[in-house]
Amino acid sequence: MSLHIEPILGRYAHIDIEGVNHRIYWEEAGEGIPLVCLHTAGSDGRQFRAVLNDPEVTAQYRVMVFDMPRHGKSSPAPGTVDEDYNLTSDAYVAQIMAFVSAMGLEKPVAMGCSIGGRIVLHLAKRHPEAFRALIGLQSAAYVPRYYDTAWLDRPDVHGGRVCGAFADGLMAPTSPKDQKDETRWHYQQGGPGVFKGDLWFYQIDGDFRSEVDKIDTSKVALHLLTGEYDYSCRPADTQALADQLGIAPVIMPNMGHFPMSENPEVFLTYLKPVLEKIRAAG
Amino acid sequence: MFTNLTRTAGPGSKVAAMAPLLDMKLMLSSDTDDVLVTIREGAVTQCTPGPHVMASYDTRLVATTEAWTEYLAAVPRPGYHDIFALLRAGSIRFEGNLLPMMQNLLYIKRLLASLRPEVTA
Numbered sequence: 001m002s003l004h005i006e007p008i009l010g011r012y013a014h015i016d017i018e019g020v021n022h023r024i025y026w027e028e029a030g031e032g033i034p035l036v037c038l039h040t041a042g043s044d045g046r047q048f049r050a051v052l053n054d055p056e057v058t059a060q061y062r063v064m065v066f067d068m069p070r071h072g073k074s075s076p077a078p079g080t081v082d083e084d085y086n087l088t089s090d091a092y093v094a095q096i097m098a099f100v101s102a103m104g105l106e107k108p109v110a111m112g113c114s115i116g117g118r119i120v121l122h123l124a125k126r127h128p129e130a131f132r133a134l135i136g137l138q139s140a141a142y143v144p145r146y147y148d149t150a151w152l153d154r155p156d157v158h159g160g161r162v163c164g165a166f167a168d169g170l171m172a173p174t175s176p177k178d179q180k181d182e183t184r185w186h187y188q189q190g191g192p193g194v195f196k197g198d199l200w201f202y203q204i205d206g207d208f209r210s211e212v213d214k215i216d217t218s219k220v221a222l223h224l225l226t227g228e229y230d231y232s233c234r235p236a237d238t239q240a241l242a243d244q245l246g247i248a249p250v251i252m253p254n255m256g257h258f259p260m261s262e263n264p265e266v267f268l269t270y271l272k273p274v275l276e277k278i279r280a281a282g
Numbered sequence: 283m284f285t286n287l288t289r290t291a292g293p294g295s296k297v298a299a300m301a302p303l304l305d306m307k308l309m310l311s312s313d314t315d316d317v318l319v320t321i322r323e324g325a326v327t328q329c330t331p332g333p334h335v336m337a338s339y340d341t342r343l344v345a346t347t348e349a350w351t352e353y354l355a356a357v358p359r360p361g362y363h364d365i366f367a368l369l370r371a372g373s374i375r376f377e378g379n380l381l382p383m384m385q386n387l388l389y390i391k392r393l394l395a396s397l398r399p400e401v402t403a
Contacts, residue, residue: 146366146369146370147366147369147370151380151384156381156385157381157384157385158385161385161387161388162384162385162387164388165387165388165391166366166387168364168388168391169363169364169365169366169367169391170364172360172363173357173358173363174357228360229360229363231360231361231364231366231367231370231371232370234361235360
């Protein structure tokens, strides 16, 4: 029996973000157009394992996934581990731009999900010239606080278990169990207060409603894909955003909040035509 | 609507194994039902249908019969597949002391989902 070794390579890079040195973990596979993937709140880059492993994608794209500071294998910057953590739009944009710059990427594509789907809107507004195209998964201009996020980080509730339970409910009941379990496990491994701190950006600081009309889609192409089972970023939320931008979203049936992770095989059938369109556009 | 929990989440069930340290009383309410669910060591040992006089419970979940019916479908439609989806839509209320539920949130979700008909391939 031959040993199956995935083509993904993972390494650490020391990257200055807003003047502070961070030890950032990233994984990559493939060659070609850089495709920087941005994971969801409270999770890490493993969510994009199927994109990294897909030979058709990696034949055309250099897929790169970094763990945000405090997520996955990217620890908090030295001396900050006990600080209150609330992700801001400015900090999030700075992380992405620092990674792109440090890696010497020229006009990459950026694809983000959930908070990543929101931050691509900020990138489209602030740095349209820096990207070949942007892909928003589960992307909406705004999501209100429909539950009390204080439950995600308190001493009498196990943070991993409660965050995992939230992630579990956001997935489609029809997605494969093994992939749903994997997706939930990433949440169960999250650091204390990280999911809650990320949601500060998602629900408060990153509110993009008054900014949508500042995006010029003639400067950077924006593609939106949303799963129909997502009740956080609902299809109607993505549709409203797309209508304002004058673009057509893709609504994915039988898919929830984590398409690339909860049902990667089906997700890739939606992603590949988008990637081909971006490649063909040059 | 909920009394089958003594069978689907009773002693020895997969659901019971998820929360062996949990004792709580959970009230599940619809338009027509108030079922007091007694949980001991993670297992549903008793489901007492209303009406109740001076019922004492930890947590109460209140939704319309229509919302519960949709939620308990074998494959629920989008927006009805999770109690927080119902919360977002304003069709469920969480009442009482939420701590035991939030400490055992995945368990509570699996407990409720155990009432769904099994999907055969």
